[in-house]
Amino acid sequence: MAHPTRHASTAGAGRAAAGADVVRHLTRIAGALRQAIDEDVTALGLTPAAARALAALDPDRPMPARHLADELACDRSNVTALVDRLEEAGLVRRAPDPTDRRLKTLVVTDAGRRVRADVHRVMADSRLLAGLTDGELTTLRDLLPKVSGGAAPID
Amino acid sequence: MAHPTRHASTAGAGRAAAGADVVRHLTRIAGALRQAIDEDVTALGLTPAAARALAALDPDRPMPARHLADELACDRSNVTALVDRLEEAGLVRRAPDPTDRRLKTLVVTDAGRRVRADVHRVMADSRLLAGLTDGELTTLRDLLPKVSGGAAPID
């Protein structure tokens, strides 16, 4: 495998070099993307991590804190402080689970729904894509899901 | 501009939705990429930030700490601790600048060159691209530079 078939565009450089280019650009874009999102959610009065937590919650189906930790791929102990902040801001409410009294489910308040919509808007909108034509954008959309095996983690 | 021409793939969703898809995938990929890189440089005995600092240094042209801060897009005060660690590890040496005694230039040692090459290898290599054909990889390489206006910052 990985035999260097002569492709028109990779002939001179090879797959490894093209891959390095792609990774370098992805790194650059990731930094710009995160910076832009962090600035915008800060303007909404949230810390970046709290904003990501709020965005990950399901307003229609309250989830236990443990589930949120899984969604955010972080330890449960972190969720406590994150939810503390969201609760102080009146965006989330802790409610007991009737079926398992160990659990506390995270209920998004009405105010929380509105801010969560703002966060999602911030995360979706991006000035980063202004330089792409409609066709290029479509190509990119079809190609990116193939990076990192769709939605699977890398290890 | 931005008139909704009926493209084959964007007809049903529109440019905004395609953009949101792209941003969502970029966010996912960015997370996986950073996590993979951070794990690998940690295995090299470096913290992620120290690894990025070492990678940003030029072994052939020692730069002042201030320049490194600019490269990393962070405050100069952070560079002190980063370089402290690299110096303790024997990878970097602080040297006075002959022409301006305020400056301290950052010299990459021989050991530093080797580790820096490892870091670059880690940053370039990635299992994330295994699902792409050579042609898809090439397309991606040609498309990604157009995201975020080439190399320009977003604001």
Next chain:
DNA sequence: TATTGTTATACTCTATAACTATA
């Protein structure tokens, strides 16, 4: 025994402000 949420604690990363030595 195992799990949830919490607390205590520590480390990394980053920023601001003030200090010093130069320019």
Next chain:
DNA sequence: TATAGTTATAGAGTATAACAATA
């Protein structure tokens, strides 16, 4: 006056370990 490097300090993010309540 302005700049480079440093120091002190603070806040955010994340991790591990131990605890009480519950399963």
